Amino acid sequence: MVRGYLTRRGLGLAAGAAVLTGATGVRARTRFTRVMTAKGVVQFQRADNGVLVAHGIPYGANTGPRRFQPPVPPPPWGDAVLPGSYGPASPQRGNEPNQSEDCLRLNVWTPAPAPAPGRRPVIVYIHGGAYATGSGSSPLTDGARLAARGDVVVVTVNHRLGPLGYASLARLAPRFEDSGNLGQLDLILALEWVRDNIAAFGGDPGCVTVVGQSGGGAKIATLMAMPAAAGLFHRAVTMSGQQVTASGPLNATRRAEVWLEALGLTPDRIEEVRTMPIERLIEASAATDPILGGSLYFGPVLDGRGLTRHPFWPDAPAQSAAIPMMIGNTREETLAFLGNDPANAGLTWDALPARLTPSQMRIDVAPEEVTAWYRANHPRMTPDQVLIRATTAARSWRAAVIEAEMRAAQGSPVFVYQLDWASRLSNGRTGAYHTSDIPLMLDNVEADGSGAVGPDAQTMADRMSDALLAFARTGDPNHAGLPVWTPYSLERRETMVMDLPPRMEDDPRGDERRFFGRIPYVQPGT
Template identity: 30%
Template sequence: MRVHRVKRWAATAAATLLALAPAGSAGAREALAALAADGRQGHGCRAVTSLGRVEGVAQEGRCAFLGVPYAAAPTGANRFRPPRPQEPWGGTLRAVEERPGCPEDLGAGGEGVEDCLHLNVWAPRTGGGHKPVMVFLHGGAFQLDSAEEPVFDGGRMAVRGDAVVVNLDYRLGILGWTELGGLDPAYAGSGNNGLRDELAALEWVHRHVAAFGGNPADVTVFGQSAGAVSISAMLAGDHPERLFRRAVVQSGPGYLVHTAGSARRAAEHVFTTGGIHAVADLDRLTTREVLELQQRAQGGLSGPSAAVFFGPWIDGSLIPGPVVERVAAGSARHVEVMAGTTENETDFWALFNPSVLDLPLSGYRTFPAVLADRKQRMYDRYAANRPGLPEGRVVNAMLTDQTERIPTLRLAEAQSRWRPTYVYQFDWHVPYVPGLPAAQNLGAAHTLELPFVFGGLQLDRFPRGAQTVAEQRPALTRLSDRMMTAWTDFAHGDGPGWPCYTPDSRATRIWDLEPSVRYAPHDDERALWDGYDFPDLDF
């Protein structure tokens, strides 16, 4: 039995002993003493950091410290600037409820406040320090979502994995990802301020997580979609092992990092849309006005360019060069990586536009122009592997491979030269119902693995998701438990439980109700992309 599993078993056994022993008996007293010695003091949830004391809230099996500031508020003189260090707060910070996240796109309601550089910490109440630390970066196209979304609650993972789990908010949209250096050289690099926020949070973890029972030398960063793109960018930086030993990249390959030209053109589009001629013009806008400008700037865009308008860019310093090229050269040679995708990533967009599942081959305009001579041949192969599926479904399988799966495998191949690397694919989906429209019969879409990784099984956003959880809860809970175990085992340094990925074996964990390992799955389709170097994002 692995060491951290022994610790988990011991804590459970002590609690069981306490429940079974007669009240007031020696057995009960011994169990209480054991729990007190191995748990947090009293009722609770307190930590002492160099910034001041922190009081959290007791939850089932863990302490939660919510809304802890990791950097100074990016407001006033700090607006559009790199994150500044958090000043000591003096006294005790009551971290007992979540704080609002960063301002989101108006399409999501525009919720949030600019004073948003906070993080949440969940620490098991099994006591002892030096637990591995898991830091999550949320997705949302760099313009949506927050650490406060219920699906990102790290409490279950902390208890099941005997780890300290952290998630965080970072600046979104124009406020965090628009390059202002073209207006004023003093703001050069501001288009990566959201990435700097994430790095500042990881620095905070290194300085302070020991106070919460975590080991600052044993950090795993994991993220999905935009959060995974950020991690990919970090892997291309100088010495990422300074901040984390392991990384999990969930549906966010490195080629979605922007080129310098793309970052410049995106900024110019914002400035032209808003009549912005100086940073002062932008700075005088209220939060609401910034979001309205953001909405107008993106209103003229369509297709993938709207979804990837914001994001980290290759600035030559924070991100020195293209991700896969840098990783292949050994930029992350000291970091273990796990990377994966869902089987039907692009089905996700049908939640907002059902017509995407009817995309004909003739309308597949994002297909690489340099591969035009093999487009029909590739379609024929994908179609032959999916007999009976309509054209739109086959095209979406190709699009999933182009945007997510194949670039993820390229990243894994590059990293496998240096450190143990693991690949997965999430295949489970809400069961199909014959006769329903395609948009009501989604496959394993983008984001679908998250409710399983965190253990909450919040499938409400997917058609018939809540109903399926009610009907299949035991089976879905087992799948979720296995995934949480894999993620936390990886964070403990034990590997996730399946063989390493190499270009020869291509070992891949398939996550379904009965998980399996497949070697080189869909390899005939993967090989069709050989010879194509996925470029960094440029539009």
């Protein structure tokens, strides 16, 4: 029995309500439903809206004893019952609660397990937080409302992050060959779990949509180029999350060396990282990045093993050409990062160039030139607005455009959206900022952390969540609440502008795209 799980008898004593009548059913008016998976029983509880939810299901074994090794399936737990709470998050520098190396866990929401009439589309949500923070237990990504709304099965996933998931040690010592992409290999194992088990939960393993915001979207873009992920998902949605290029092996190794130096280790002592206290490994990731500055960046690595090509360079990956894709961004992405700093409010035109730093725009362009261009071409914008629009257009949006262009050039189906509808930050500033599409797309505008406020918030969520559900079911996001949404082409750059009312536009912000497109773009961190 897996430690910490309750036996069937123990649960009966604790809850006194569930009586098992079969692998997937219980007597009427009981509180719990149980499903048998390949490794053991999973017990569901009923959410307030009637959807069944199971938290903390292991899809992989505890990574602690196998630190810096590829994931493996979990040991069987038989008729033991999972504890019913969210599983641990990967150890990280963030304030995520309940961190542990035993983090290969997932959560499932389903209207009903099998047997049921037909199989339901499956939506697997991969959390953001770059490759360093986060988990699948945020209230914003709770799957109960989406599962009920669309008659779908929703899954959220935890996996290894930071140096545990992406420290590239392969060039420094043997037996670390896959260390630069372990977080990605964890996600592949999770998708294999979905393939092998989701039918018992009422889901269709042949109709799996992966959805991710920010770092989650970047992880999906990377999976689209990883041979081991081929065939494990059938649609892809990235929300403000792109990965055009991966870290090269030399830069990734240099970062690993800096991390080892922060640990007080030389390469000949590298084996000590397998047994060091986990807190030391995470603390050392705060060392200064030798390429970017700031804390160390850990992300997917072009290692020639799990990842043999860059995700979206020099073209879109052929292995994913037939997978319909939705690519989204928000118009004021960087308001999420800059909008809470009082120094970025009330700017003058003279002060603006000093705020348009290379660390914010991520490209080599003179801030005075950027300021002058916006003043000439967007005279109604204030300096505060130019700061947000310029930093958004210069960095994350560039990668979204590149990926859409690559897909269109390949002749692959890609639907592009831009969120214009404004949410509200905690300090009262408003805009379509990074993360503001999460509660809209997942129909969680009332959840803690949502900035979607006001009488139109649910209407906006209806538009976007119904688009996701239509896309998950058919590979086409069109539904009655939107104008006709046509795929992106290089000739017109068709984009659904998510606002009230929603509208189709050809090449929105085209002048900003062309202005910044003159300057070579390098994916930050790579």
